[in-house]
Amino acid sequence: MLGDLNRWFKGVMYEGSSRIPLLMKAPPSSRFAAQFNRGQVIGNIVESIDVMPTLCEMAGVPLPSEGIQGRSMTKLVSGSETDWKNCAFAERNSRMIRTPQYKLIKNDSKAIRRGGSGYELYDLTEDPQEEHDLASDPAHATVVKELAAKLEAWEKDNPPVPGMAGVPLPPKAGASDRTTKPEKKAGRRKRAQ
Numbered sequence: 001m002l003g004d005l006n007r008w009f010k011g012v013m014y015e016g017s018s019r020i021p022l023l024m025k026a027p028p029s030s031r032f033a034a035q036f037n038r039g040q041v042i043g044n045i046v047e048s049i050d051v052m053p054t055l056c057e058m059a060g061v062p063l064p065s066e067g068i069q070g071r072s073m074t075k076l077v078s079g080s081e082t083d084w085k086n087c088a089f090a091e092r093n094s095r096m097i098r099t100p101q102y103k104l105i106k107n108d109s110k111a112i113r114r115g116g117s118g119y120e121l122y123d124l125t126e127d128p129q130e131e132h133d134l135a136s137d138p139a140h141a142t143v144v145k146e147l148a149a150k151l152e153a154w155e156k157d158n159p160p161v162p163g164m165a166g167v168p169l170p171p172k173a174g175a176s177d178r179t180t181k182p183e184k185k186a187g188r189r190k191r192a193q
Contacts (some may be wrong), residue, residue, distance in 0.1 A: 005130065013096040013105040014130050022046060024054070024073075032058050035078045044076055045100065047088045067162030089154045097151045101125050104135075104147035119144060 002008065004016035011017060026036040049070030056063050057072040075081035087099045093108040105120040121135040121144055134140040161170070 045088045064162035067160045097147050
């Protein structure tokens with residue numbers, strides 16, 4: 001985002017901020033070295049949440065039974081994956097769904113107050129620089145509706161926090177944590193004189 005779309009910071013849903021490179025290499029002695037160390041470029045959509053399952057599989061560490069949203073990329077890299085996902089989701093104030101062709105951004109209230117619209121739609125095949133917002137174009141109303149429904153379903157999906165043996169879970173929201181909050185003492189403090 002060094003000037004892309006007149007922006008000088010990351011944290012937005014445009015390609016200059018949300019499309020990040022992912023480089024992975026396996027140790028030479030790993031059974032995955034032949035797949036991961038050949039300098040191959042994979043054009044499929046992957047997400048940061050796919051890194052943990054991939055590393056766990058490569059290290060032989062079992063994944064928690066629940067709460068994991070990502071998928072291991074080992075079959076994708078080897079070329080044996082037959083059912084890889086075709087979209088990615090992201091959030092940081094605003095939210096987005098990205099497919100190989102389209103990106104739908106659901107703007108947060110702050111962006112809307114600054115004069116932005118509720119949604120932005122870009123055809124990344126025809127407009128890779130994201131210069132032409134198609135969200136209000138009647139010809140793309142069906143695409144907006146379909147992607148908005150997928151984004152809404154993703155927003156409602158709140159899996160449990162994954163737990164792994166030997167790794168303590170953070171305290172639940174609202175639970176008191178005596179290690180970080182000092183206890184309040186009864187009574188009033190006397191002023192120093």
